[in-house]
Amino acid sequence: MRHFLDFEKPLAELEGKIEELRHLSNGGDINIADEVARLEAKVDRLLRQTYAKLSPWQKVQLARHPDRPHGSDYIRELIAEFTPLAGDRSFGEDRAILGGIGRFRGRSVVVLAHEKGTDTETRLKHNFGMAKPEGYRKARRLMALAERFGLPLLTFVDTPGAYPGIDAEARGQAEAIARSIEACLQLTVPMIATIIGEGGSGGALALATGNRVLMMEHSVYSVISPEACASIIWRTAENAQDAAEALKLTAQDLLKLGVIDGIVPEPLGGAHRERQPAVAAAGEAIEAALRPLVALDGPSLRQQRREKFLAMGSRGL
């Protein structure tokens, strides 16, 4: 079943009509081509209008759209010979973060990707993309693998945040995230992070302290979810839209702030409407970001990453 956001409803209605007409025409020999063409033009117009002026809150909804391509989709489309590698070697295997080794455009790489799951069963299996300490420790272990064999690291970030639970705290959620950030900073191989959906706070940053940080056009990246922010400062989650506005969490704002390096354009209507071209566009952007980096030596890569983060925050909007 397809899922439509509130502001997508008028589109859904039009598309429903087109579908209906097509279905009807199969029964008889009525010529509906003109009518379909007219409606399709209308859909296109409506899409352009809606997407030309998306509010930050609508971006948040799009970033969380259940039909949006997830980490495993990016891996399937972009990484050949992908071989998943499991476990943190001290406690368990966390399926909120997929990890492994494979080929990106012929080159061996290590991949880390949040996975939220697509239905009840897989969402539970992947814990809605909310990693526990073992997830971040697995990430760190695979970063060490990339380092040891000089392989570039590609990460795909899509998480509401690190898992808020007793067990996660007991096993040192804070420490696990801190060490993962530290490991990113120490890498002497190229690291490219792509925010594909929801970049939720420390849980996202743990996999995103890279040489290049890219964001999909309709993804968001924030220190706190708009709902949580609203419930803290407005004292009610109902102000989430205001919080989304104030937090400046869209890819476009983050580019202006110098926090990210590039935006990957999504097909009209968002990645969930045309998943494959969206993922392919990310592949192009990653390749373009990676190419100049593989020419650099280890110390320069580390230095570049350092300087990038040191320079951050010197300018506002």
Place this chain on the structure above:
Amino acid sequence: MNWLTNFVLPKIRAVVAKKDVPDNLWHKCPNCGQMLFHRDLEASLFVCGSCGHHLRLAPERRLSMLFDDGRYDAIELPKTVLDPLKFRDRKRYTERLKEAQARTGTGRDALVVAHGTVAGLPTVIAVFDFDFMGGSMGIAVGEGLLAAARLAVLQEAALLVVPASGGARMQEGILSLMQMSRTTLAVEMVKEKGLPYLVLLSDPTTGGVSASFAMLGDITLAEPGAVIGFTGARVIEETIREKLPEGFQRAEYLLDHGMVDMVVPRRELRDTLARLLGLLRRPAPPAQVVALRG
């Protein structure tokens, strides 16, 4: 002001004003409610004589407790961009900053950085001020920790950080999140020079602060009873709809779970710190004293 204070010269006014009585002679222990006399509190290093609760400390008090003879020099921290997002909720962020500055009576943000000696060894100490917007970490704090790290490297000093912070400063949005990477970088600068980086976790250390520099110490100390964790207890309770275990996210809980090296009562803090720094920084056995033969 009355006609007399208006009339008399400033020097005389100072004499006249001397009869001012400190208005907070008594403090209430936030844990057990016991009324504590200020002089007793100072003598006990702000530990409740009744229940042992460690009260939160103003940065200056913390610094004078840790440095040799209570002497140190605070450094001026770099000026940073204010309100980078033009953040506004029910109030403007710039107003909130002004209010916080008025309350602490200083022009600073939530971090104080000072240098001096501990056990005779050069040491830089960075202390959070919880009274300033919950000790939250924005660009100013991140920049302050980088300055502390650079100073430690310059002076070949050890770095001790004492967080007291709810986490990242929301009003600086993504730029506050980026301070987690930047402060981790600050820690790296100190460590790669072979200098000790110590952390004293004080109440509270949570959120983005706990998930970055605060958990990366060569040695990690914690104050008794301090709340330390990533996600706040209320959020966890709301998410999992379960009662949290007794003592959850307290310093002692972290000790039991292997997340800190030791929980140190405030009274033993200076000696512990001095001993650790001595062990790390004076590793060679003391030179043998041989009596010169006449």
